[in-house]
Amino acid sequence: MEIAVISGKGGTGKSSISAAFATLNHEVVLADCDVDAANLYLLFYPSIDKEEIYVAGHKAVIDYDLCTGCGYCIDFCRFEAISHNNSRVEISEVSCDGCFLCHRICPEHAINMIPNNKSRLYAGSFRNGKMVYGRLAPGEENSGKLVNMVREEARKLSKEIGVETIILDGPPGIGCPVISTITGVDKVVIVTESTISGLSDLKRTIGIVDKFRLKAFVVINKYDLNKSVCRQIETWCKRNGIIIAGKIPFNEQMVEAMVNGKTIIEFNKNHEISSSIKSIWNKILNYN
Amino acid sequence: MIKIAIASGKGGTGKTFVATNIFHTLIQNNYSSILVDCDAEAPNAIAFFDNKVFTGKDEVFQMVPVIDTEKCTFCSKCHEYCNYNAIFIIPPSKIINVIEDLCHGCGACSVACEYGAITESPVSLGMVSRYNLNGEAAMIEARMNIGVMSPVPVIKSALKQINEQAGVAILDSPPGTSCPFIQTVAKADYIILVTEPTPFGLSDLRQSVETLKTMGKPFGTIINRAGLGNNQVVEYLWKEKIQLLLEIPFKKDIAKMHSRGELVSAKDNFFARQLTEVIDNIIRENGNSCYQR
Numbered sequence: 001m002e003i004a005v006i007s008g009k010g011g012t013g014k015s016s017i018s019a020a021f022a023t024l025n026h027e028v029v030l031a032d033c034d035v036d037a038a039n040l041y042l043l044f045y046p047s048i049d050k051e052e053i054y055v056a057g058h059k060a061v062i063d064y065d066l067c068t069g070c071g072y073c074i075d076f077c078r079f080e081a082i083s084h085n086n087s088r089v090e091i092s093e094v095s096c097d098g099c100f101l102c103h104r105i106c107p108e109h110a111i112n113m114i115p116n117n118k119s120r121l122y123a124g125s126f127r128n129g130k131m132v133y134g135r136l137a138p139g140e141e142n143s144g145k146l147v148n149m150v151r152e153e154a155r156k157l158s159k160e161i162g163v164e165t166i167i168l169d170g171p172p173g174i175g176c177p178v179i180s181t182i183t184g185v186d187k188v189v190i191v192t193e194s195t196i197s198g199l200s201d202l203k204r205t206i207g208i209v210d211k212f213r214l215k216a217f218v219v220i221n222k223y224d225l226n227k228s229v230c231r232q233i234e235t236w237c238k239r240n241g242i243i244i245a246g247k248i249p250f251n252e253q254m255v256e257a258m259v260n261g262k263t264i265i266e267f268n269k270n271h272e273i274s275s276s277i278k279s280i281w282n283k284i285l286n287y288n
Numbered sequence: 289m290i291k292i293a294i295a296s297g298k299g300g301t302g303k304t305f306v307a308t309n310i311f312h313t314l315i316q317n318n319y320s321s322i323l324v325d326c327d328a329e330a331p332n333a334i335a336f337f338d339n340k341v342f343t344g345k346d347e348v349f350q351m352v353p354v355i356d357t358e359k360c361t362f363c364s365k366c367h368e369y370c371n372y373n374a375i376f377i378i379p380p381s382k383i384i385n386v387i388e389d390l391c392h393g394c395g396a397c398s399v400a401c402e403y404g405a406i407t408e409s410p411v412s413l414g415m416v417s418r419y420n421l422n423g424e425a426a427m428i429e430a431r432m433n434i435g436v437m438s439p440v441p442v443i444k445s446a447l448k449q450i451n452e453q454a455g456v457a458i459l460d461s462p463p464g465t466s467c468p469f470i471q472t473v474a475k476a477d478y479i480i481l482v483t484e485p486t487p488f489g490l491s492d493l494r495q496s497v498e499t500l501k502t503m504g505k506p507f508g509t510i511i512n513r514a515g516l517g518n519n520q521v522v523e524y525l526w527k528e529k530i531q532l533l534l535e536i537p538f539k540k541d542i543a544k545m546h547s548r549g550e551l552v553s554a555k556d557n558f559f560a561r562q563l564t565e566v567i568d569n570i571i572r573e574n575g576n577s578c579y580q581r
Contacts, residue, residue, distance in 0.1 A: 010299010010330070037463065078393060078395050138466070138502070141466065142467065174329050174432075175329050179435075196549040197335070
């Protein structure tokens with residue numbers, strides 16, 4: 001069973017809650033799909049049994065020994081990445097999308113495509129099972145392909161060790177990496193918070209989850225920061241037939257646990273938050 | 289004009305909180321300024337301003353290929369040219385399909401086709417909306433459509449609309465350090481990285497710092513929710529000689545006001561003065577002309 005934890009808005013507590021879920025169970029496979037800002041390894045220090053290079057597209061680079069400065073490529077580029085700087089043709093690394101078109105049409109064959117190969121996938125063991133995570137090199141395109149690699153590896157490991165539960169800690173937003181995280185999972189947990197931004201992003205996140213016809217469960221984190229917005233979220237969910245798996249109060253122990261390199265469950269298993277997380281997990285797991 | 293991006297590697301550190309409050313302070317201090325919400329996947333900045341007046345919007349499109357199967361010879365050249373695997377073709381069965389979700393609109397397939405079988409049609413990616421405050425152009429919002437893969441084209445379009453129409457532009461950046469972040473900060477003269485004093489915050493801050501150093505962009509940091517977590521972020525900033533512009537203490541009443549969609553700087557004069565000082569210093573050290581009305 002694959003369970004993805006996402007949020008729309010960043011910083012609502014996805015990773016802390018995913019990590020807590022992972023330590024409730026005897027053994028799980030944990031996949032950190034937030035490859036742009038991977039953090040779970042900081043809590044779990046998994047062994048690195050496997051490291052794989054991920055090529056995140058290409059960048060066009062001009063060979064100035066061959067370039068005649070004709071500028072033929074400029075009009076072909078839809079990303080406005082190529083321009084004339086006096087008589088010199090230049091490609092902006094930031095704007096280049098790596099589509100290869102300039103490389104293909106250059107009459108002098110003066111444009112080379114250089115692979116972006118600094119991103120990595122890691123897999124290994126941690127104290128509650130196996131863990132897979134990706135690290136996208138800064139500035140590279142988060143197309144969701146690295147997320148797919150992470151998920152494939154997680155599924156492979158789950159078969160290998162005979163552990164059914166795969167927990168996916170997703171990225172913020174609603175774009176490609178999020179879509180790659182939730183496609184085909186069994187259940188989606190959306191962690192929101194009781195702020196107007198949290199509610200606005202929750203609506204957009206439900207939009208994307210609905211598009212893929214997935215079963216969604218909402219967790220309202222830090223619900224007591226603003227009880228009136230919390231009620232708004234609850235009313236909205238009820239009206240739209242969305243299950244609220246539970247509410248978690250704000251408590252500094254959540255941060256203290258992280259600072260101590262532990263999940264809240266490991267840090268204080270009898271804490272009010274730990275009990276809520278336990279009951280949320282059971283509700284999600286047992287819902288058919 | 290000077291463009292200042294508010295960014296962070298980790299989500300939820302308080303980018304929008306800082307961006308909206310700085311913008312509000314700038315307006316109070318009579319700076320000609322504009323706020324651009326570049327977080328097209330989760331845009332929230334505009335909601336903090338009740339007295340805004342909607343003035344117009346532009347839809348952002350991408351061109352995707354349409355294949356005329358009458359003219360197509362199933363030569364597969366378009367498929368070879370497409371670097372995004374967006375053209376699915378089985379020549380023996382005369383099947384050819386465009387997978388629009390994978391298409392980046394680069395136009396390579398149109399160039400590839402020698403039989404005039406490919407035309408292009410626009411597909412909507414999102415919307416760029418404009419708002420006035422007190423009769424002046426004040427806010428631009430990039431909002432990606434739900435289900436679209438990349439926010440980058442919508443962000444680019446919003447940034448273009450700034451058009452030098454104000455003295456100071458505040459860019460509320462998307463989280464992370466990948467493409468959407470790069471597109472936003474590439475256009476900025478200075479970047480404020482908002483972080484929080486936790487291990488997750490530090491790890492993502494490090495990555496943002498490395499990226500901005502590689503890009504050669506000037507930047508400083510604001511620590512939000514100071515007092516929670518530990519001292520590792522401060523120690524890191526000190527060791528790396530990175531400017532700490534401001535520490536915003538963790539207070540439940542700040543969190544509560546922000547959660548209601550209120551501007552803390554509108555009520556807390558001390559906070560407003562702190563932001564004014566931060567922004568005045570940045571403008572003095574990185575700007576190049578006069579910004580006040």
